[in-house]
Amino acid sequence: MSKDLKASAPTDSEIVLGILNNSEIVLKRLYTTYFPMILQLIINNNGNEDDAKDIYQEAIIVLYNKIKSGEFELSSKLKTYIYSVCRRLWLKRLSQMNRYGGDIRDFEEYLPVDDEVEKHNDRDIQFNKMEAALQLLGEPCKTIMEDFYIHNRSMQEICERFGYTNADNAKTQKYKCLQRLKKLFFQQK
Numbered sequence: 001m002s003k004d005l006k007a008s009a010p011t012d013s014e015i016v017l018g019i020l021n022n023s024e025i026v027l028k029r030l031y032t033t034y035f036p037m038i039l040q041l042i043i044n045n046n047g048n049e050d051d052a053k054d055i056y057q058e059a060i061i062v063l064y065n066k067i068k069s070g071e072f073e074l075s076s077k078l079k080t081y082i083y084s085v086c087r088r089l090w091l092k093r094l095s096q097m098n099r100y101g102g103d104i105r106d107f108e109e110y111l112p113v114d115d116e117v118e119k120h121n122d123r124d125i126q127f128n129k130m131e132a133a134l135q136l137l138g139e140p141c142k143t144i145m146e147d148f149y150i151h152n153r154s155m156q157e158i159c160e161r162f163g164y165t166n167a168d169n170a171k172t173q174k175y176k177c178l179q180r181l182k183k184l185f186f187q188q189k
Helices: 003-007 012-020 024-044 049-068 078-096 114-137 141-150 155-162 167-187
Strands: none
Touching: 012 024, 012 049, 012 078, 024 049, 024 078, 049 078, 114 141, 114 167, 141 155, 141 167, 155 167
């Protein structure tokens, strides 16, 4: 990392590479570089500093997930992209709070980013449904699912942990648990 990256705002490509490489320095710079712009947007449009922090955090998560998934193409300035995502998220929040007057005071260029925000929201809903389904699943299934899918434990490790006679029995149990989890997941509204 060059010395001037710490002193000045990172370039768009440095930010993208920094996110790909899990650079905490770049993430911190990203937060400090564009937050004042988003704070101004939110305050000028019926919000406060806490709203701005929430919206900015969500936008950074959208950007982070998009870069990490390999779907991000830098077709505009990163500043414009972040502003656009924050703008869209704030419009959505205003309409949910019935504080949206039909117009928003902009001071930056923005892009239509509805699809990305919707995908982010849909993914959050799916994660919440999965978390609820896992809670309903009960033990030992919940722990077996978490051990295998989240902690990447082998069937042999799971077999030993739960006292199954062999890995095939643990695999059969995991399959039954997965079927129950799917059923619980799809029963939710």
